[in-house]
Amino acid sequence: MKQPKRVTIYDIAKKLNLNPSSVSRALNNSANVSTTTKQLILKTAEEMNYKVNSVAASLRTGNNQTIGVIVPHINQNFFANVIAGIEEVTYEMGYNLVICQSHESAAREVQCVNTLTNQHVSCIIISVSADFEDPGHLESIRKQGIPLIQFDRVADELDTMKVLNDNESAAMEAVCHMIKEGYKRIALLEGPQNLNIFRQRKAGYLAALKKYDLPIIPELIVENAWTKELGATATRKLLNLSEPPDAIFASTSDFAALGALEVATEMNIQVPKQLGICGYSNESFTEITNPSITTIDQHSILMGKTIAQLYFSELKSDVSNHKNQIVTLKPELIIRKSTKRH
Amino acid sequence: MKQPKRVTIYDIAKKLNLNPSSVSRALNNSANVSTTTKQLILKTAEEMNYKVNSVAASLRTGNNQTIGVIVPHINQNFFANVIAGIEEVTYEMGYNLVICQSHESAAREVQCVNTLTNQHVSCIIISVSADFEDPGHLESIRKQGIPLIQFDRVADELDTMKVLNDNESAAMEAVCHMIKEGYKRIALLEGPQNLNIFRQRKAGYLAALKKYDLPIIPELIVENAWTKELGATATRKLLNLSEPPDAIFASTSDFAALGALEVATEMNIQVPKQLGICGYSNESFTEITNPSITTIDQHSILMGKTIAQLYFSELKSDVSNHKNQIVTLKPELIIRKSTKRH
DNA sequence: TTATTTTAGGCAATCGATTGCTTTTGTTAA
DNA sequence: TTAACAAAAGCAATCGATTGCCTAAAATAA
Structure with missing residues (x-):
């Protein structure tokens, strides 16, 4: 590809019989250039279709x-x-x-x-x-x-x-809300615990259970249920337990919550009556599912x-x-x- | 903020009593550097935590x-x-x-x-x-x-x-599909006609009508129904016509289609029985609305x-x-x- | 051993804008 | 008219990497 040579401050300087430094000062509107020449330089730069080379400027200024x-x-x-x-x-x-x-x-x-x-x-x-x-x-x-x-x-x-x-307090608030709605066996879909956000959300979940003196039931905590598919799989497993949960907090994402909702619908389990579902992130679709999904907006x-x-x-x-x-x-x-x- | 001075090829050259050009060549794995010194330079660069300054390189190479x-x-x-x-x-x-x-x-x-x-x-x-x-x-x-x-x-x-x-053929295909499904008064939600894509989608709509000898009804073509809200407003207006459409092609976006669907649901008009709706873009939510929305995937x-x-x-x-x-x-x-x- | 060819490495210009310093020009005051 | 000063413009180094050209050293051939 052809690369026509670009206009530099040297070209402008040569044309006007000036020094590049003056051209630079004029273009940067700095001191020590007379108004007349400044005008002239700006006009010429415009005419010659000059564009600053910010790579060169960066190198010089380090910024x-x-x-x-x-x-x-x-x-x-x-x-x-x-x-x-x-x-x-x-x-x-x-x-x-x-x-x-x-x-x-x-x-x-x-x-x-x-x-x-x-x-x-x-x-x-x-x-x-x-x-x-x-x-x-x-x-x-x-x-x-x-x-x-x-x-x-x-x-x-x-x-x-x-x-x-503040993932922890948000998760806690969500789970507390579910408890107040009467859910008692709340499952948690958790994400990779090497990430702070998922650790915090889990902590919020545990804190809410503690606050309301609900037991922590290990079989209701499912690892790595991050996507819609994994959320669906986890939900299927949970709902087939001898004592299934009455709510699911998909702390990983709304996608996992969506997976849970689809499985519930497919199994003819009524949401929210028989199963509460809460997601995380306020993805746009959570508003339009049936029923719409409770979630957490992260602004x-x-x-x-x-x-x-x-x-x-x-x-x-x-x-x-x-x-x-x-x-x-x-x-x-x-x-x-x-x-x-x- | 403090900016510790960064290591340059000159620093490496000085340390090794070499010329910067050799350092550059070694780092770029180019010819004319002996394997021994190349190894030495690479090792030293690593030790000194050297990182190339791609701004300088860009200026020089112009790339x-x-x-x-x-x-x-x-x-x-x-x-x-x-x-x-x-x-x-x-x-x-x-x-x-x-x-x-x-x-x-x-x-x-x-x-x-x-x-x-x-x-x-x-x-x-x-x-x-x-x-x-x-x-x-x-x-x-x-x-x-x-x-x-x-x-x-x-x-x-x-x-x-x-x-x-190929917006035109996609739009045409969509509208033809609707016609084949038995819809006869198909409305068009169109976008700003200064954009090629919306002109083409409209052309596809018109071509489909023409192919099946359906009349073009101006009152069924609504300008600038781009967002969910505008789509909803347009739909409300359309459905209140004395002769309302039996289908809506939201050529602007799935959001407009969603607006249309919501208005239909709100007015107790059954989709797809009484009203067909087709969107554009295959937004993720189109799959999970009730009913799911026919749309066009743009890959x-x-x-x-x-x-x-x-x-x-x-x-x-x-x-x-x-x-x-x-x-x-x-x-x-x-x-x-x-x-x-x- | 000497001549010739490779190979390795050094030198210095270059990319284009910026900027501290110096010089020239212009203006004002004495 | 000249001195003093300010304003305007020029000079040249700089940022850091790249690269054409040149020289020195090493390797090979004669």
Whole structure:
């Protein structure tokens, strides 16, 4: 492919018999250029269709106004919304986003981190992959001196900026709501416990049981029921127990809740009368299932905005010895028909 | 924020008493470095935690292995999936994506184009915003010598690479299917006609009517029914006509179809018996509504992959006078309950 | 052993914008 | 008219990696 040579400040300088430095100053509207020549330069730049080469500018200034984002999948509602929220703020500040997907693979996550650090991005925002174990690559980000913000799924032990959801209290609230609705044998579909969010949701579930003096029944706690299919399988198993649960808290996702609902419908078990179902994430479909599914909204767009704002506020406050801020957002329980017994 | 100085090839060269050029060659595994020193350099680079500065490399080589993507919203299923598809291929090739949202605003789209061209991205991939009118900014991309790929929503008149959906034939197929199911007064919810995709879908609708010798009834064609709310409003209006339609083709989106379904349910009109409904896009919820909604799948991930592959194939074929390739994908009609009368 | 060819590595320019410092020009005050 | 100062513009180094060209050293051939 042909690459026509692009106009540089040297071309403008030569044409006007000026020095490139003056052209640069004029374009950046900085001091020491007379108004007349500034006008002239701007006009000529326009005429010659000049576009700044921000790669060169980045190299010189060491600041590339780019933020890297690493998420498991961009085509998942939650992450897509978080990114949209981040972008809303960064765009206003003239920053760009470079987006990478880890595809839930730690190995690929490491590669993403490398590409971003090589690019000298101004900041890296990450939500770690499902098989995350070793935070070595995250530490290397800090070693490079690049600000790091973890969100949602984080390496707890790492001292970085964080934007979190209060999963524990949200889960607790959800389970308490179910208990108040009269459910007594509440099953839990849990996610991989190496991820903080799933540990917290489980903790919330246990706390709610404890609060109401309900027993913890191990056979009602099902590991790794993350997808619709796994949720369905787990539900089928649960409902075939000699003492089946009267409610299911799909702490992993709304998809698992949907799987549960489909199995219940298929087995002719009435929701919410015979079985209560609560999901997690407020996916758009939860509103339109029959019955609609009670779930937890994570305010994903707000989360994105919060993340970006955190970065810019840190950027301004150049106090050298400050603590890494942790912001926790409160998710919201959305009560719908799938748990309304009364 | 503190920015510890990063290790450069000069640091490595100094430490080993070598020339930076040798370090560069060793790191790039190019010729003219002995195996011994190459090993030594790689080992030292590793030890010193060296990371290439790809900004500097980009400036020198003029190739930054970055592709810019501009879409209206990244948190819309179709676009999120297309991007995921693009990323799948570009990642393999060692390219990065810079993603921008136009938020359906032409003005903002122009700004996105500017940021991307300033960054000298290797390619720009775009699906234009809803209020798109003037392709000036797209032409400027070509003037800068940056390859441009338009997809889905495109400026027809502009000679660029394109990846399209065959909206017309898909819409025609959908409407023919409805006619075969016995629907006779089929309404159309249409989108902004400045966008090619909506013009094509309308054309498909008209072609189907023509094929079966059905009359075109202007009062059954509703403009700008794009969202769930607008779809609902339009449906309410349609169903209150003296001669209401017996089917609705929501060519704008599944959301409009969902709005239609909700209004029908609310008015106690049976779907599909009294009213057939067909959407567009195969959003995940269409499968789980009651009844499930007939729709058109656009193979969005495949589209993304196709776009990326198109870029790389063009990159290889450096024939200087070639035509801009146009790839058209065939969407797939997904027949569900909302149109199955028989 | 000498001549010739490879191979390894060094030198220095380059990509394009930015910026501290110096010089020139212009303006004002003495 | 000249000195003093400010404003405007020029000079040149810099950011870090890459690469064409050149030289020195090593390997091979004569």
